[in-house]
Each structure stands twice: as C-alpha cells, then as structure tokens.
Amino acid sequence: MTQTKTIYAAFSAHIAAALDALEAAGTLPAGLNRGAITVEPPRDPAHGDLATNAAMVLAKPAGTNPRALADALVAELVKVPAVASAEIAGPGFINLRVAPEAWLAELAAIGALGADYGRSAVGGGTTVNVEYVSANPTGPMHMGHCRGAVVGDALASLLEWAGHKVIREYYVNDAGGQVDVLARSAHLRYREALGEDVGGVPEGLYPGDYLIPVGQALAAEFGDAYAKAPEGEWLALFRARAVAAMLDQIKADLALLGIRHDLFSSEAELQAAGKPEEAEKWLRAHDLVYDGHLEAPKGKTPEDWEPVELPLFRSTRFGDDQDRPIKKSDGSWTYFGADMAYHFQKAQSADALVDIWGADHAGTVKRIKAAVAALTGGEDGKGKPFEVKLVQMVQLLKGGEPFKMSKRSGNFVTLADVVEMVGKDVVRFTMLTRKPEAQMDFDFDKVVEASKDNPVFYVQYAHARIRSTLRKAEGEGFAPADSDLALLGAEELELVKVAAQFPRLVEAAAAAREPHRIAFYLYDLAAAFHAYWNLGNDKPEKRFIVAQDAALTGARLYLASQIGQLVRNGLAILGVEAVEEM
C-alpha cells in the first residue's frame, strides 16, 4: 500500500523544524507540548493557503506573547523554499502562502500515485472489525437496512484507505424466536407446495411471497414426510433450510449494492460452541455477573409484571441505567447474553470494533459498550476501542409524499426494488449525503433527477466531462503531459488546492468514522472543476484544449486527468462507479 505524503504533512514538518530552530537558539523553551498545533487551510482564502496557530498555542507555556513568538517563527519559516510568504494576522495566526512549485509538485504526486493518491498509513496496519447490516435472516433486505449497509461498507473502505486492515462482518441472528417463526412460515409454504389448501397466512407468521420457493424446495427435497409430523420433528431442519435460503437472498441483495462481507458469524454456532458460557464464567469470576432481580420497566407498569431471578450483568458499573439479564427464565440466552459473547469473540481478532446499528437499537448501546469494556479490559481497565454508530431512519418519499410499495413481497419496500428503480450508485451516494445520525428523506423523484440539485449527478457529470475532454483531445492529437506544469496559472492552482486536501480529508474522515465527509468533499471538488470549466465559456484561452498551444494543452489535460483520478478515488471509497459519459 502506498502512503501519501501530503502537502499539509510537509508543512507541519516545516513548522516543527522552525520550532526546533527556535529551541536551539534559546528563543523557545525545550519540551513544550506541540499537540495542539494545527496546520490547515483558513476559512477565508484571503488569509492565504495555510494557517497555523502555533504561536498562540505555545505563547503561554513559553512565557511570551503570541505576536512575539509569531515574529520569531515567521523569520524561520520564510527560509523554507516552499513558503512563498508568511505573515502574522489576528490574535497570532501565521498565514502562509505556498509557492506555486509546491502545488505543482502535489499535482505531480497525484499523477505518480494515481489510484493510490489519498491512501494513508495513519491506521498503522491495525485491524478494525466493522459489523454492519446484520439483518435478521427472515426475509429479503428492505430499505430499513439500506442506509446502515451503505454507511458500513463505505466506512470499511475508508478505514482501509486510512491504513487499517478491515474485517467486514455480518452477525447472523439465527438463534432467536424469530427464526422459529420463519421455520413455521416455511412449513406452511411447504404444505402449500404439496397441494394442501392452507388458506391465508395466519397472524404471527411471515406472509411474504419470498417463502413460496423455499416451501417448494422443501417439498421437492422431502416429499410429504413432514406434512403432518409434529413440529419437533421438522422445526430445526426447516429452520436451517429457511435460514440458509434467506441468507442467500440477503447476500444477493447486498451484491446488488456491491457489498460483500468477509465474515458471516452465526449466533447459533456461537452458542453451540459455548461462547456465552465462557463469557459468563469469566464475568462471574470478576463479580460482573450475579443472580438478581430485574427492576420493573420504567415509565409504565405492566399488569403481568413479576420479579424473577436472573443472571444479571453489572452494566450499571459502566454507566447503564440498570443491570441487564444475560439469560431468560427458561435458561436460554438473551439476545444480549449472546451478543456480549459475540463481541468478545470479535475482539479476539481485531484491535478496534465498530458496529453500525439502526437508531431503533439506541437503547442497548450502553449495555453492549459496558460488556465490551468489561470483557476486554476487566472491571476497571479500559477496554478495546469500540464504537457503535447509530444510523437514523430513512423516510421514503415520492414527489414529497410518503411512498408505499405493493404488498406483494411482504409489506415492505425491498432493497432490490429500490436498486432496480434508481440504481446502485444513486442509492449509495445519496445515503452518504447526510451524516448518519441525522434523519433523512429519500425521495425517488429527487434522487434520479439529472441536475445539479442531485449531488450524485453533479459529481458524476464532472468526471464524465473530464473523460469526454480527454477523449476529444486524444482525437485531436493532444495528450496529458507533466513536462510543462509551470504553465498552469492561478485559476488552475485553485483546483490543485482543492485536490490537495483529499489525503488529509481521508485521514480525518476515517478517524471520525464518517464516510459522508468524502461525499461532501467530492461535491466541492466537482464544484471547483465545473467553475474552472466555465471560465472557458467566456475565455477560449482558458479551455483545456488550446489548439495553438500544445504545451499548455498538455499541462491542462494533465490537470484534468488528475482531477478525474481523484474523483474516481473518492468514489471508490464510497463504492460508486465513475461514469465515462452521461
């Protein structure tokens, strides 16, 4: 994997070197904490290309005032060739202008690194397990699963770009009551396939047509052997067959979105292997599980409430409201009991864990975080890094009105339907145009709109324009060339400046676990490109192809080519195809 040395990193090093020089000269005490120093593009471009707060941050501990320290720093910084100018502003900011040669070097770096430009080593090769989707294997994927699937998948790619090893994992909840319901529903379809008139699907079973082929397959495999048999004879068998069929379906649905997990972990297998028992034993030994009485639910008092003694995990020690049962009164594991063991298992093979959950599970975040902290860190130690990212609801709309599908497939809008209607790339990009913890509307009419209102098309269009231009140029005998990049002027450098932010953005987005930042960046990059493009409307000499100037054309085509590369890199993180033409 190639590491990108960003221009920002280079300037951080310049500033560090300047501080070293001041220390050596005795101007600055040695050993000051430089952790709070930032180097970033100022909000207002008039303040230059980069600004640092170094003087403000260090003035107090150094026993001097920001302006005086800034003066000394500036004197050092102006010696650096890549620094075109350095001046003090405001309360003590140092505003830097980057020499054009340094920007052109960055442009050349994009060309040299190509599809790897933006990859970073900040992750240090540590392994992050990202668990996402994990929909119950009781039916096809529906839109409720979609956002988490896309966010999780994009996050996984983003973490890879930032230098992590990533495990993409799916937890298969194949041990709970709902898969028994699935088995019974499949049995009904099985009898139906044998010719029995089963009437309608009774309340409490899954009504969707998607179980019809499962019933037919069971009928073909087993004949009428289980048609009249008591449930005990077929439940486990039918459950296994139905779950397998549903998982195949889910994998096919995910494939439509371009998602493929590395690992599918079965809750049933986890339990069969005795993992929850192991966790319980360890927790009991550390007084983190005890037999106690569950409190009555808060806020409402169920009429049939009875206190029962259950094994409880002391999640209150980690900030939860109450201790949580890990087993039910019938002796089987609660979802939480098994999930706890599952997270412990995941932690064995990863340095950090990330779960992507629907917001409807927000209430259980504290207990699982408590469990991970306990199992990976002991009762008071700090556990492995573990984050739960909550993905908020998506409201489906069409023309501003709530959208309802036919009930043919079982009373929900399937992911497959949506992908068929609007396409994979639109689904993926649109899901990433909002931060995940904010609710979002998904309007079928708006997301397929081919205009700049629609970020997907806006970004795609920028790429298509670039490719189109390069094709046309090739037809006219021009090719991108990096031999005369110095011919590029201020307007072209503006584009390079936006491009140069990509590597640090990847790092920041990965650190924050926020892939949506890439989508917003691509929009900004596309806007910068479109803006430059339109200079050519008024001024033909600003177009990429200037027929009478082969050297300039070559340099501009090189720029265009690298911007196109960057769009592809960003889209690759998001799992969206870059198109050749619109």
Add this chain to the structure above:
RNA sequence: GCGCCCGUAGCUCAGCCGGAUAGAGCAUCAGAUUCCUAAUCUGGGGGCCGUGGGUUCGAAUCCCGCCGGGCGCACCA
C-alpha cells in the same frame, strides 16, 4: 418518568481536534450558451447557529439547565 440522536438562511443540509467576517445547494433577484457536455457557471439579497448560563485569549463546536422534534425503554431482536 428515563436514555440516545437532532435543532445552523424561507427550505434541505455542511461546518474537521475550540480559531479570524458562520458556508453550500434549492428558492428568489440580476447575468453568462457561435463553447472541450449550459445536466454548467458568475454575482446580489437573506442568520439571535433553539434558549439561558458556564469553561477561556477565543464557543455553532466543550460542560450544565430548559424548550421543541425523532427514536427507544421487560426475559423481544
């Protein structure tokens, strides 16, 4: 009642680890098309960053209270 998320321009939303005069799109107003794709671009107007305190050189950002919206709150998954 409790927990979590959200509250930024008329609308939909960004705002990176606290940084300078808070940004973008839509809508609105005024402009640009003999052109590599105008599916685009340029400019104007539009703000008590829900609200009241606190922390400090500095707060949309961090902390606390309150208001409003969403989600959740049994041994379900």
